[in-house]
Amino acid sequence: MLTREELIEFCKEARESYLDNISIDCVVFGFHEGQMKVLLLKNKEEEKWYLPGGFVLKPEPIEMAANRILKERTGLAEIFLQQFHVFGDPDRSKVHNEMYADMLPPEENWFSNRFLTIGYYALVDFFEVTPQPDRFSEVCAWRDMDDMPELQLDHGLIFKTALDTLRLQLNYQPIGYNLMPKEFTMPELQKLYETILDKKLDRRNFQRRILGFGILNRAEQPRKGGAHKAPYLYSFDLEGYKHALTEGFKGGW
Amino acid sequence: MLTREELIEFCKEARESYLDNISIDCVVFGFHEGQMKVLLLKNKEEEKWYLPGGFVLKPEPIEMAANRILKERTGLAEIFLQQFHVFGDPDRSKVHNEMYADMLPPEENWFSNRFLTIGYYALVDFFEVTPQPDRFSEVCAWRDMDDMPELQLDHGLIFKTALDTLRLQLNYQPIGYNLMPKEFTMPELQKLYETILDKKLDRRNFQRRILGFGILNRAEQPRKGGAHKAPYLYSFDLEGYKHALTEGFKGGW
DNA sequence: TACAATTGTGTATTTAGTACACAATTGTAA
DNA sequence: TTACAATTGTGTACTAAATACACAATTGTA
Numbered sequence: 001m002l003t004r005e006e007l008i009e010f011c012k013e014a015r016e017s018y019l020d021n022i023s024i025d026c027v028v029f030g031f032h033e034g035q036m037k038v039l040l041l042k043n044k045e046e047e048k049w050y051l052p053g054g055f056v057l058k059p060e061p062i063e064m065a066a067n068r069i070l071k072e073r074t075g076l077a078e079i080f081l082q083q084f085h086v087f088g089d090p091d092r093s094k095v096h097n098e099m100y101a102d103m104l105p106p107e108e109n110w111f112s113n114r115f116l117t118i119g120y121y122a123l124v125d126f127f128e129v130t131p132q133p134d135r136f137s138e139v140c141a142w143r144d145m146d147d148m149p150e151l152q153l154d155h156g157l158i159f160k161t162a163l164d165t166l167r168l169q170l171n172y173q174p175i176g177y178n179l180m181p182k183e184f185t186m187p188e189l190q191k192l193y194e195t196i197l198d199k200k201l202d203r204r205n206f207q208r209r210i211l212g213f214g215i216l217n218r219a220e221q222p223r224k225g226g227a228h229k230a231p232y233l234y235s236f237d238l239e240g241y242k243h244a245l246t247e248g249f250k251g252g253w
Numbered sequence: 254m255l256t257r258e259e260l261i262e263f264c265k266e267a268r269e270s271y272l273d274n275i276s277i278d279c280v281v282f283g284f285h286e287g288q289m290k291v292l293l294l295k296n297k298e299e300e301k302w303y304l305p306g307g308f309v310l311k312p313e314p315i316e317m318a319a320n321r322i323l324k325e326r327t328g329l330a331e332i333f334l335q336q337f338h339v340f341g342d343p344d345r346s347k348v349h350n351e352m353y354a355d356m357l358p359p360e361e362n363w364f365s366n367r368f369l370t371i372g373y374y375a376l377v378d379f380f381e382v383t384p385q386p387d388r389f390s391e392v393c394a395w396r397d398m399d400d401m402p403e404l405q406l407d408h409g410l411i412f413k414t415a416l417d418t419l420r421l422q423l424n425y426q427p428i429g430y431n432l433m434p435k436e437f438t439m440p441e442l443q444k445l446y447e448t449i450l451d452k453k454l455d456r457r458n459f460q461r462r463i464l465g466f467g468i469l470n471r472a473e474q475p476r477k478g479g480a481h482k483a484p485y486l487y488s489f490d491l492e493g494y495k496h497a498l499t500e501g502f503k504g505g506w
Numbered sequence: 507t508a509c510a511a512t513t514g515t516g517t518a519t520t521t522a523g524t525a526c527a528c529a530a531t532t533g534t535a536a
Numbered sequence: 537t538t539a540c541a542a543t544t545g546t547g548t549a550c551t552a553a554a555t556a557c558a559c560a561a562t563t564g565t566a
Contacts, residue, residue, distance in 0.1 A: 019273075019274045019367065019369070020272075020273040020274055021272040021273055021274055021275055022274055022275065022369060056341070056369075058343075058367065059343050059367075060343065061341060061342050061343055062339065062341030062342075062369065063341070083338065083339060085336065086315065086336060086339055086371050088309070088314060088315030088316070088318075088371075089314050089315075090311075090312050090313065090314055114272065114311065114312075116272070116275060116309075116315065118339050118341075118369075168425070168501075170506060171425070171506065172421075172424070185513090186513085186514090187512080187513075193506065197506055199506070201506065202555075202556075202557090203513085204514090204515080204516085204556095204557085205554070205555065205556085207514085207515090208554095209553090209554080212553090222513090226512095226563085226564095227511075227512080227563060227564050227565085228510090228511055228512040228513070228562070228563055228564075229511090229512055229513040229514075229561065229562035229563060230513080230562070230563080231512080231513055231514085232513085232514085253423060253424065253446065253450055253452070253454065438544085439544085439545090440543080440544075455524075455525075455526090456544085457525095457526085457545090457546080457547085458523070458524065458525085460545085460546090461523095462522090462523085465522090475544090479532085479533090479543095480532060480533050480534085480542075480543080481531070481532055481533075481541090481542055481543040481544070482530065482531035482532060482542090482543055482544040482545075483531070483532080483544080484543080484544055484545085485544085485545085
């Protein structure tokens with residue numbers, strides 16, 4: 001939480017540096033221990049969490065702004081990012097607007113503006129992320145997707161829309177390269193799909209289908225040491241993967 | 254084209270009424286005589302056309318802004334609109350910015366701001382549209398999609414992105430209710446798909462597939478009077494259509 | 507050493523997609 | 537009036553994809 005002086009300073013800077021009326025909010029998905037995770041921020045004294053977000057510098061492309069914002073929250077320089085929707089309800093920032101209303105007069109309070117927010121979703125490797133709170137928060141942490149806390153403003157809607165978009169993209173794009181470690185077993189990859197879709201898939205049919213996409217390479221040696229039968233290790237075939245990303249899976253018409 | 258005085262007046266109004274840094278551009282698709290059409294605007298003395306667009310009023314939801322803008326250009330109050338992308342390259346409005354640079358000093362010229370533009374595409378009934386130029390243009394007209402003129406700014410990219418999105422949506426959503434007249438024949442509907450996809454489809458397989466979606470009703474009496482065998486008339490089954498819109502066609506995973 | 511848990515592989519069945527053929531209708535040209 | 541071209545309606549064989557389901561192999565543990 002900022003002091004009044006810091007807040008005034010921020011508003012002054014913001015007015016000079018950022019585009020007005022525009023913000024960016026990101027839904028960052030990670031995958032760990034069979035669980036889909038979302039990166040969220042929070043103030044200690046507040047109950048509600050919010051999505052990592054920020055603003056667009058006056059000369060900055062929006063893609064770059066989203067990347068910059070996420071680099072600050074995750075430490076990652078290269079992130080798979082996908083713009084998915086603009087949320088432009090004038091009521092959406094009401095709470096936001098009033099957030100600092102008691103601390104600042106409206107003409108100084110940059111947050112009293114209306115903000116449209118551009119939604120991005122990101123797929124990242126859980127282990128490579130070092131969560132960093134922003135200047136308005138004290139906590140930045142992964143939260144389980146199926147145990148999501150209440151979110152501020154319309155961030156619940158933004159999250160839901162991101163998830164719906166991700167599920168839709170699963171039908172015509174490969175997913176996983178940005179979420180899985182270098183090597184993984186077939187059941188692990190299946191678990192990713194099942195988690196995103198919140199649905200059980202048939203083990204044997206999943207394997208046939210995903211192998212049919214031609215985006216996987218199988219290592220010669222199976223993973224050893226664990227209990228049970230040693231599973232084969234797979235990695236993504238980058239060439240096939242990128243081809244699938246641009247061309248898509250399904251023929252359609 | 255506005256006079257200098259009108260322009261100054263507009264900039265003053267705009268600064269008061271509209272959100273800064275945000276614009277909306279619309280790709281309006283119509284279908285007529287087996288041709289896909291796009292609604293475009295132009296100045297008499299200029300060669301390049303541009304997409305119908307506008308700005309967002311300070312208290313206005315963006316969906317409503319898009320609807321308002323299109324009502325002014327088409328006369329239609331209810332339009333099927335789909336937001337598809339935000340274009341946020343800082344260079345995108347360079348030409349725009351310089352457009353009135355010789356007429357107005359930068360501090361008065363509202364257009365010298367950077368604008369992100371939210372892209373919407375619209376599907377409309379060709380016959381119900383009455384094209385209306387906006388205050389910056391003299392011509393508002395339908396243009397053939399496969400004979401598109403050069404467009405201003407990044408409007409070429411916006412159009413292409415809209416078309417790509419539309420083609421993708423064809424794979425998991427019904428299209429046509431907003432583009433076809435109340436009653437139509439199967440070959441006419443097929444022509445719409447072929448035009449959007451720029452691809453020939455097999456007549457018999459198209460029919461089986463589209464009927465399988467359960468979004469069409471067949472009239473009892475075929476159309477008469479024309480040459481050749483009298484074709485059956487179809488209309489969209491609104492219930493099935495809306496269900497397909499929300500649920501989608503393909504099972505996917 | 508039997509067992510549970512997990513992985514690898516395969517095979518029928520159903521469904522969806524593709525390719526292609528023929529009969530029926532209607533205006534037009536011979 | 538009749539043959540013909542153009543167009544529409546309907547169907548069938550073939551192929552590919554999706555689904556349902558079974559059994560054998562491996563490995564730690566009881």
